[in-house]
Structures are given as structure tokens and as C-alpha cells.
Amino acid sequence: xxxxxxxxxxxxxxxxxxxxxxxxxxxxxxxxxxxxxxxxxxxxxxxxxxxxxxxxxxxxxxxxxxxxxxxxxxxxxxxxxxxxxxxxxxxxxxxxxxxxxxxxxxxxxxxxxxxxxxxxxxxxxxxxxxxxxxxxxxxxxxxxxxxxxxxxxxxxxxxxxxxxxxxxxxxxxxxxxxxxxxxxxxxxxxxxxxxxxxxxxxxxxxxxxxxxxxxxxxxxxxxxxxxxxxxxxxxxxxxxxxxxxxxxxxxxxxxxxxxxxxxxxxxxxxxxxxxxxxxxxxxxxxxxxxxxxxxxxxxxxxxxxx
Ligand code: B12
Numbered sequence: 001x002x003x004x005x006x007x008x009x010x011x012x013x014x015x016x017x018x019x020x021x022x023x024x025x026x027x028x029x030x031x032x033x034x035x036x037x038x039x040x041x042x043x044x045x046x047x048x049x050x051x052x053x054x055x056x057x058x059x060x061x062x063x064x065x066x067x068x069x070x071x072x073x074x075x076x077x078x079x080x081x082x083x084x085x086x087x088x089x090x091x092x093x094x095x096x097x098x099x100x101x102x103x104x105x106x107x108x109x110x111x112x113x114x115x116x117x118x119x120x121x122x123x124x125x126x127x128x129x130x131x132x133x134x135x136x137x138x139x140x141x142x143x144x145x146x147x148x149x150x151x152x153x154x155x156x157x158x159x160x161x162x163x164x165x166x167x168x169x170x171x172x173x174x175x176x177x178x179x180x181x182x183x184x185x186x187x188x189x190x191x192x193x194x195x196x197x198x199x200x201x202x203x204x205x206x207x208x209x210x211x212x213x214x215x216x217x218x219x220x221x222x223x224x225x226x227x228x229x230x231x232x233x234x235x236x237x238x239x240x241x242x243x244x245x246x247x248x249x250x251x252x253x254x255x256x257x258x259x260x261x262x263x264x265x266x267x268x269x270x271x272x273x274x275x276x277x278x279x280x281x282x283x284x285x286x287x288x289x290x291x292x293x294x295x296x297x298x299x300x301x302x303x304x305x306x
Pocket of ligand 1: 238
């Protein structure tokens with residue numbers, strides 16, 4: 001995967017074009033206005049050209065959303081100050097997990113929803129707060145420091161939070177690629193995939209999410225129904241690789257001519273999948289940030305459109 005995502009640099013024109021996909025009224029001068037008032041601080045090249053990063057674009061997006069909720073610039077400034085004085089994600093997730101494991105559902109949820117309300121970017125909440133909490137749950141489960149019931153309770157809470165945040169951030173304009181998403185047959189892990197779907201929806205992709213444990217015949221049926229530009233498949237356990245192989249084989253051989261979505265594989269058991277899975281139309285996502293993965297998926301989608 002190419003080095004992109006959080007580190008990708010946008011000129012002012014590119015930043016405007018990216019934002020206009022969702023907020024058509026964003027212009028060069030509105031970005032300059034936000035900069036003058038200290039709301040965004042793009043870096044500069046030695047020649048003085050503005051360089052926006054994903055975090056700057058996310059910040060403008062957040063401000064536009066708050067303006068749509070009729071917040072004044074002063075109220076927005078206060079929210080941003082609260083965001084900046086919030087604990088870092090690495091301090092937030094242990095508090096969240098602690099409350100969740102004590103069964104304090106409301107308080108645990110309030111940490112995550114509160115972080116969202118003061119503007120912590122969705123990708124940060126998914127990647128730097130919920131993911132480390134889930135990984136810690138897995139670690140404690142493996143060392144018998146956690147009851148299975150506790151694991152399930154935290155997992156369900158995370159699933160509810162991912163859904164709630166996805167709905168809150170869903171792009172209003174759906175104009176991106178059509179993406180069909182599934183965890184392969186027998187694979188029950190789907191929270192990472194739900195996060196990917198949430199971020200794709202935020203960016204305006206047209207997502208059809210089939211969930212976990214999707215038998216290959218139903219996957220094919222959905223491809224024929226939805227005619228996606230891309231199919232994203234997730235596999236977590238190595239032992240589910242045969243299901244992945246069957247799904248890919250079927251996508252390559254059993255679809256009628258003219259139906260050939262780009263296939264992208266991800267998840268803990270899909271990486272380093274080797275030659276068996278790579279082909280002109282199959283892409284294995286290497287481990288990397290969620291933001292990078294989503295950028296890359298949208299790039300494949302653009303190529304599929306052409
Ligand atoms: C929650 C959980 C469960 C839940 C899943 C609920 C659900 N709806 O997802 C339940 C209870 C069902 C479960 C069951 C099992 N689990 Co479990 N589970 C976990 C746990 C704690 C969290 C998983 C998670 O959500 N992680 C966070 C997400 C964000 O990470 P992720 O899935 O890797 O996703 C990221 C990327 O991989 C990427 N991604 C994922 N898919 C895709 C797809 C595409 C296209 C792209 C681009 C990117 C992408 O997106 C995310 C970006 O950060 C993990 C611990 C861990 N370390 O992950 C164990 C873990 C994965 N489980 C494990 C095991 C062993 C099991 C069981 C076999 C236990 C059992 N004996 O019953 C079963 C197997 C069930 C099955 N048939 O699949 C082991 C796997 C060990 C291994 N590698 O072999 C782990 C690692 C726990 C451990 N420490 O041992 N589990």
C-alpha cells in the first residue's frame with residue numbers, strides 16, 4: 001500500500017475539491033478565512049504555498065457540520081478548546097475499558113460519545129480508542145484475566161458505539177464508489193470491518209454491508225444484485241483462509257462477463273496472504289492505519305469507475 005492517508009498533502013485547490021464533494025459552498029477564500037481566525041493551520045512550503053493534511057480537512061469538515069447545527073464561530077471555538085484539552089486517546093481507552101468492564105455502560109459510552117461531541121475525529125476514535133480497548137480485551141481473554149461474558153459485553157458495547165458514530169457521521173452526499181463488504185463464511189469477527197464501513201460512508205461511498213459469516217453463494221448473489229465497483233472481504237483467523245480462497249475463486253470464475261469488481265482483502269488473517277490471492281483484480285491490504293486503508297480503497301474505486 002502506498003504511503004498516503006494521514007500524511008497525504010493537499011494543495012488549497014485539492015483541499016477545496018475534496019471538501020466540495022460534501023460541502024459545495026467551501027471555497028479558497030472560506031479556507032483562508034478559517035485560517036485567519038485560527039481554526040485551521042495548514043503548513044507552508046518554503047515557497048509559501050499552503051499544504052493541508054487530512055487532519056486539517058477533517059477539522060474543516062467538523063466546523064462545517066457544527067455550522068450546519070447553527071453553532072456560532074465562538075461556540076465552535078469553545079468546542080475546539082475543549083477538544084484540545086481532552087485526554088489523549090492513549091489515556092482515554094483505558095478509562096473506557098475500565099468502566100465497560102465494571103458494567104457501567106452509560107458512563108463508558110459517554111466517554112466515547114463525548115469525545116465525538118467535542119470533535120475528536122471519527123478515525124481517531126475508531127483506531128486509537130476503540131481498537132486498543134478491543135485488543136486489550138483479546139489479550140486479557142487469552143491470559144484468562146477476563147470472563148467470556150465480560151468480553152461479549154464490551155464487544156457489544158463497541159458494536160453499538162461504532163453504529164451510533166457511523167450514523168452520526170454518514171456523508172449526506174452519496175456519490176463515491178459502490179462497495180460491497182463482508183466477512184467471509186465462518187468468520188465472526190466484523191468490528192474492524194464495521195469501522196472501515198463507517199469511514200467509507202463518512203467519505204460518501206455507497207456501502208452495502210453484509211456482516212459476518214457470509215456464505216459464498218450469498219456473496220455472489222449480492223454482487224449480482226448490487227453490481228459493486230469493489231468487494232471488500234475480511235478474514236481474522238488463519239483457519240478461515242479456505243473460505244476466503246473459495247470466495248475469491250467464485251468471484252473470479254462464477255460471475256457473468258462484464259461483472260468484475262475489484263476485490264480487496266483485509267483483516268488480521270488476510271494480510272501477507274501471498275500470491276494465491278494476488279491477481280490483477282485482487283488487492284491485499286497490508287497493515288496500516290484505517291485512514292490509509294480508506295484512502296486506498298477510494299482510490300481503487302476511482303480506478304474502477306474509469
Ligand atoms: C471481539 C472479539 C471476538 C468476538 C467478535 C465479535 C464481532 N462481531 O466482531 C467474538 C466473541 C465473536 C470472537 C470469537 C472468537 N475469537 Co475473537 N476476538 C475478539 C477481539 C477481542 C477483538 C476483535 C476486534 O474487533 N479487534 C479490533 C479490530 C478493529 O481489529 P481488526 O479486526 O484487526 O480490524 C482492523 C484491520 O484488520 C482492518 N480490517 C479488518 N477487516 C478488513 C477488511 C478490509 C477489506 C480492510 C481494508 C481492512 C480490514 O480494519 C481494522 C482497522 O484497524 C480479538 C482481539 C484482537 N487482538 O483483535 C479476539 C481475537 C481475534 N479472537 C480470537 C479467537 C481465538 C476467537 C475464537 C476462536 C474464540 C473461541 N474459541 O471461540 C472465536 C472465533 C469465532 C469465529 N468463528 O470467527 C483470537 C485470534 C487469535 C488468532 N489470530 O488465531 C484473538 C486475537 C484473541 C486473542 N488474543 O487470542 N472474538
